Amino acid sequence: MKTFRLSCRNTILELGGAPLIMGILNVTPDSFSDGDEYLEPAAAVRHGLDMVDQGADIIDVGGESTRPASEPVTADEQIRRVGPVIWTLSRQTDVPISIDTTDSRVAEAALEAGASIINDVSALRRDPAMAELARQCQAPVILMHMLGTPQTMQDQPTYDDVVQDIMRFLAERMAFAAAAGIEPANIVLDPGLGFGKTPKHNLTILRHLHRFHELGPPLLVGPSRKSFIGKVLEIDSPRQRIFGTAAAVATCAAAGAQIIRVHDVRAMRQVALLAAAIQNA
Numbered sequence: 662m663k664t665f666r667l668s669c670r671n672t673i674l675e676l677g678g679a680p681l682i683m684g685i686l687n688v689t690p691d692s693f694s695d696g697d698e699y700l701e702p703a704a705a706v707r708h709g710l711d712m713v714d715q716g717a718d719i720i721d722v723g724g725e726s727t728r729p730a731s732e733p734v735t736a737d738e739q740i741r742r743v744g745p746v747i748w749t750l751s752r753q754t755d756v757p758i759s760i761d762t763t764d765s766r767v768a769e770a771a772l773e774a775g776a777s778i779i780n781d782v783s784a785l786r787r788d789p790a791m792a793e794l795a796r797q798c799q800a801p802v803i804l805m806h807m808l809g810t811p812q813t814m815q816d817q818p819t820y821d822d823v824v825q826d827i828m829r830f831l832a833e834r835m836a837f838a839a840a841a842g843i844e845p846a847n848i849v850l851d852p853g854l855g856f857g858k859t860p861k862h863n864l865t866i867l868r869h870l871h872r873f874h875e876l877g878p879p880l881l882v883g884p885s886r887k888s889f890i891g892k893v894l895e896i897d898s899p900r901q902r903i904f905g906t907a908a909a910v911a912t913c914a915a916a917g918a919q920i921i922r923v924h925d926v927r928a929m930r931q932v933a934l935l936a937a938a939i940q941n942a
Contacts, residue, residue, distance in 0.1 A: 662917055662941075664848070665879045667801045668735045669757035674718065674878045678917040682934045683719040683922040684712035685885065688742040689734075690727045702745040709750045714817050715927035718777065719920070720754075721772070722747055723840070727782055727856070729815040729888075736766040743767070751775025759803070765790035767899035772798055782856065783805055784834040792841035801933045803849045803881055808857025818857040824869045827852050831876055846905030849920065856910070860889040867909060870916035883922035884909035885929070903928065909937035 664677030668702050672680060681826055688705050696923050699705040700718050724742035725734040731906035739762060747758055751774065759778035760771035765788045777800060784794045784804040795802045806827045808818050822827045831850050838848055852873060854863050863884075884890070890905035891897060910929045913921050923929040 663696060663874075665756075665919065667778075667849070667879075668799070669818070669848060670885075672755055672757050672777070674757065679937045680914050680918055681718035681920045682716060682926055682930045683721050683881070683883075683920050684709070684715075684926045685922060685924050686712070686720055686722045686746070687726070688724050690745055696871060699910060700742070702749065704852075706749045706753070707744040709760035710753060712926045713754050713756050717756060717926045717929040719757050719759055721759045721761050721780055721922060722776070722855045723780075724767065725762065727784060730805075730871065736764045739764065739767040740770045744770055747771050747774040747776050749788075763787040763791070765794045769794055772800060779803065782853070784831075786834075792838060792843060795838075795847070796842040797813070797842065797849065801845060801849060801893060802838065803851055804831060805851035806830050806853035806856065815857065818859060818862065820862065823858070823865050824872055827866070828876060828895045829871060831873070834938065835876065835878065845878070848878045849881050850876060850878050850881065854882060854884050859891070860892040863887070863889040864893070867916075868913050870913060870918065874917060879919035880917070881911045881920040882918045884913060885925070886922040907932045915940045922937060930931040 662677050667674040686709050699708050722743050724739035725754055729930055751758055751769050757778055759780045760768050760776040761780045762768050763781055763783040764860040779800050780803040782805045819865060831912055854864050885906050886899040886902045890902045894905045896902050910921055910932045914933040
C-alpha cells in the first residue's frame with residue numbers, strides 16, 4: 662500500500678500501515694452524540710488527554726456542531742470555546758491537534774494556539790481565506806464532501822452515482838487546493854459519511870471505499886455513531902451504536918483508510934488494527 666507523511670509541526674505522521682485513529686473532541690453544547698459534555702475547558706482537556714492515553718494519533722477539536730439542522734456559530738464564539746482547550750492540550754501532549762472548522766479566523770487562532778491540521782467540512786468552499794491560510798501555514802488540510810450545508814444537507818439528498826459524484830467533487834477540490842498553492846502532500850480526503858447522504862448512500866460509500874484511493878491522497882473516514890448505523894440497526898441512541906460503529910470501522914480499515922475518526926478511541930483502535938492486520942496478512 663502507498664505510504665504518506667503528514668508534517669504536523671514537530672511531528673511526522675506516517676500513513677499507510679495500520680490506520681491512524683483521530684479522536685473526536687466536541688467543545689459544543691449541541692453535538693449529536695456528546696453535546697455539552699466537554700463544553701468546559703477543563704473537562705475537554707481531560708477527555709483529550711484520556712483519548713491520547715487510549716491510543717489516539719490525532720485529536721480533532723471543534724467548537725461548532727455540524728449535525729443536521731445545526732445552527733452556525735460565530736467565529737468569536739468558536740475561538741472562545743476551542744482556544745483554551747487547544748492551547749492547554751498542545752502543551753501537555755505531542756499528539757497532533759486538528760481544528761474542525763470552516764472559518765479561517767477560527768483556524769488561524771487554533772493554529773496559533775497549537776493545532777497543526779485544518780479539518781474543513783466545506784472543503785475550502787465556505788471561507789475564501791481558508792486556502793490561503795493553509796498555504797501560508799503549510800498545514801495539512803482535510804477536504805470533505807458535503808451536499809449543501811448542515812442546515813440543508815439532509816433535505817432529500819440525491820446523486821446520479823453517489824461514489825462517482827463524490828469522487829468528482831473531491832477531485833475538483835484537490836485541483837482548487839493545488840491552484841491555491843497548497844502542497845499535494847498536505848491534502849487528505851474525506852467522503853463525508855452522513856453529510857448529505859441517505860443510509861443507502863452511506864452504505865454504498867463504505868462498500869466501494871477502496872475506489873477513493875484512485876484519487877491519490879490519503880483517506881479519512883468518520884463513521885462513528887452516525888445516524889445511518891442507527892437506521893440500519895434500529896438504535897436511536899448514538900451511544901448504543903458502538904457495535905455498529907465497530908463494523909463500519911473494520912470495513913474502513915479493510916478498505917485501506919489511512920485515518921479513521923471516532924468517539925470511542927480504545928475500542929475502535931483495536932477494531933481497526935485487527936481488521937488491517939487481517940487484510941494485510
